[in-house]
Amino acid sequence: MNDALALVSGQPLFAVGVTVAAYAVADGLWRRSGHSAFLNPVLVATCLVAALLMALGISYPHYLRRTELINETLALLIVLLSVPLCRQFGLIRQAGVPIGVALLTGSVVALGSALAYPGADGGDAVLMATLAPKSATAAVAVEITDRLGGVPGLTAVIVISTGIIGAAFGPPMLDAAGVSDDRAKGFALGVASHAIGTARAFQISETAGAFASLGMIMNALLTILLAPLALAALSKI
Template sequence: MTDALLTRLSSTPLLAVVLTLAAYLVGNALYRRLKQPSWLPPILLSAVLLAGLLALIGLPYAIYQQGASWLTFLLGPATVALGMPLYQQLPRIVELWRPLVVCLPLAATLAALYALGIAWLLGASPEVLASLAAKSVTAPIAIGITEQLGGRVPLLMGALLITGVTAIPLVSLAARLLRISDDRLIGFALGLNGHAIGTVRAFDLSPTAGAFASLGMSLTGIFTALWLPLAWHLVGGLG
């Protein structure tokens, strides 16, 4: 693609949107063709395809991000829309409110602390630490948290992708080892640890698993948004 044509196309959101949708559609088609492996979700395939397309046409990521910014904005309404399955499964959620209230703060806190601990031991800078802190939170909330902490959103997005992709097989493996077959527990674990990517996988299992994944994702985001910025500033940004 010539520089003049690339500059003209990238001056509007059209190119970024077309590339994103094309990568998504092809990624989903490959996912179905590969018989829907849990360890290779379509979002990972789509991300790899999109990165390849950007490299192929020579489009800088910063320019692509500007064009795709309105797609990022739509993450908020999409997250809010998950309230419908929560409402539909409300009686089942009420049945487990006590164990959910007990495990959520501990699990959400550990999700942030283990990533920060490993990165700190490896000598990561405060900026990198700030970018990884919210890696288990759904993107619309995680972006706001990362900006408050002084991290980099592109690095956060990579951490979100890795976290969501790895959470799916790990939660499935843990469920098999512990002989857990309750869709409510599996779904909650997928949403808590794998945010939106885990929630998509949970809906593949059952509507009940999807609803509890939505609950886990939402509560993790709210809880982390409340405590993480405060704790970060109290310890001086781990600097």
């Protein structure tokens, strides 16, 4: 039995198939539930894959090596985000000033909410460096944390958690707040919840997805600038 399991799990497409199947099941559950925030596809798929790996005794490094195809494909898909941005360029240009104000407000609030409690408590510099880029997209956040002396692995977990929570509860919260413009919804999801929020925004509309892509990119760039300044300021208090 163990030999058979090792043979199957060692197949090049086993991990890819498991990942795709888990997301398909999670997406089906989410749609049947009426888009319940508690059944976010990314969250459910992650739990399903984690449970299967634990049940089969497959290590995460082994799984990660076997899913390189997905990682490479995602890198190509990120480039394709430029397509909806080009299509919506007219709307983006018209909303230039609101975009600037929303970006600055969102970035400052994201950074401030991450650092407020540990900073007020005389937080450890390593902890604050780990938390600071929580709303930037994962690749950027991990690099920021590494340069600031934080713990990149923990930052990755925090960033992914932030994205899942934002994608799950962001749209219903925006609806409850009376936000009906897809541009505003998308931009908010992109700034607050990076790539996972952007994926959720594309499920709303292409306009929301384009503005989410813009918010994700611009917030990542602004976080690169603001995070070191904020930590430097806190270190002098």
